[in-house]
Amino acid sequence: MYNLLNDLSIIEVSSFVASPTAGLYCAQMGAEVIRVDHKAGGLDYDRYMLTREGRSLSWENLNRAKKSVALDLRSPEGRELCVELAARTGQMITNLPEQSFLAHDAVKAAQPKAAPDLTSVRIMGWHDGRQAMDFTVNAAAGYPLMTGPEEWDMQTAPPVNQVLPAWDFITGAYCAFALLAALRRRDASGEGSEVRVPLGDVAIGTLANSGTMAEMLYRGADRQRLGNAIWGAFGRDFRAKDGVRFMVAALTPKQWDGLVEAFGVAVPIGQLEARVGVKFVDGDRPRFEHRHALFDIFQNVASGHDYKALAARMAAHGCTFERYRTAFEAASDPELVTDNPLFGPSPANPSGFGYPATRSFANLPAQTPGDPAPAPYLGQHSEEVLAERLGLSSGAIGKLVDAGTVALSDKDRI
CATH class of the missing domain: 3.30.1540.10 (formyl-coa transferase, domain 3)
Structure with a gap:
């Protein structure tokens, strides 16, 4: 971790891969990223694969270095607290629908005068509001029908999906960039921005940026499958x-x-x-x-x-x-992992399982990177954040906990 963004706080309300990735990259550069989830965990909290104790290794790694607040997001009271946190903080990353309780205009309307003008980044499915996920936009973009053995027929052979959810990770990285670009504009003008990044546009836009779209239109047909050969080289x-x-x-x-x-x-x-x-x-x-x-x-x-x-x-x-290595071989390889300064010592992971963890992908030779930070327990920072951000007393927070509106750390849930 580096402290390049240590003066930046972000509220993240998200799930799955793309949106948590955007927050992760900001956190690894020093931003305070406060992830707000439903008190029982977001849609990705129990995402496979789980340890024997029921902890998601995916969630644990996509949420390193973040803080966690757990609210009853199905109740008006919990949603109101979430909106207030985003409004007072002034920066937000989410993949909730644009017309949800966390709509940009709704959060902006709740902002106190002293808050910075709201800057939000929202990950969508398609630009027209349709739902999407990595594997469906990949199917739409045509890549699975360009992969596979060279002898396979384009029309009758099956598609071959990539295992890596590449569009999710590319979208997450692009959203981190877009957020910082919007914040730079706000620093200069005082004006916030609503930034919407459709996952589908990232996929089809990359098809265009790579020259592949122009190639297909120029040739008037599809590219043949090439097996493991590199196209054009x-x-x-x-x-x-x-x-x-x-x-x-x-x-x-x-x-x-x-x-x-x-x-x-x-x-x-x-x-x-x-x-x-x-x-x-x-x-x-x-x-x-x-x-x-x-x-x-x-x-x-x-x-x-x-x-x-x-x-x-x-x-x-x-x-x-x-x-070629198997994924297990790669994870155990000294050159790739053990002797690679990208990886630091295992932090105290919520799963209790120790393994190498990544620092920031970017390497700043003039600075010493900190060791990887652990992911939080769900709700671990609820009391801290509500007190610091909203000024709630311990008594007020206690009442919210008793009412089921706020949940504290689930460290002992298993």
Whole structure:
């Protein structure tokens, strides 16, 4: 963690992945992020996978370094407290519907004069109000029908979903950026903003920004499936003699020359160039268009060597490559995790399970990052936040707790 945003407080009312990610990234840069949930937990509080004690590992990791307030958000009293917290704080991240009790205009109307003009970021499904989630917008964007083996027919073969909810994480990161951009404007003008970010627009907009939309319209048809090959460049998975699979990529002349040297294939590459009338060092296009013949040359060499020997040769020639790991192998890998300064010591997680936790992805060489902070217990900071933010006395908070409007820490719930 860094303290770049330690003068910023944010109310987060969210669930699942995209919205908590936005708050997480702000918290890792030092912002005070106060997540407000229903007193029994939000829709993601028990999200799979659960520990034996019933704690969600997903929730635990998406809510690190945040504070937690638990209110009865199904009651008018609880909703009123939530609105007041957002109104007095002045910054809000949420994925509740735009016409919910936490609508921008409703929160702004509740603001005291001394509060900064409300700046809110709201994650939506589609721009027209329809619901969406990562896997449905991914289906709409067309990517699952571009994945799969090359021999699969575009029309009859099934789609292949990506396992990573990439649009959720991209949306969360974009929302953190959008919030800070809106706050910078407010610093200059005094005017807050309502920012709406539809998950579907992030997906279809990325399709456009990547050039893929223009490509499809230009060609007037869909791109063929390529298996594990890289579109428009040289790259694919190969299998070594000992069965280890690894990925290589050569997008620059230096990478290509290194790969040719590492595999010792200058002669067959030269023969192929003479036969087809191209120079593969000239760029991506000839390497991509003749990829199958090139793949055969490289795979023939890979089949005769164990991966360790190949890896040593590729490293010596500055190649871009990596072996395939299972997710469990990646989580246990010294190079990726144990010896990586991204990870810090395990904090006191609510689950009681100790494991490496991430610091901020950004590395500021001139500053020392703090150790990863734990996620809160649900309701752990209810009393603290209501007292500090709303000025409620301990007696008033006690009455709210007795009435079931406010819940305190669920540390001992299991």
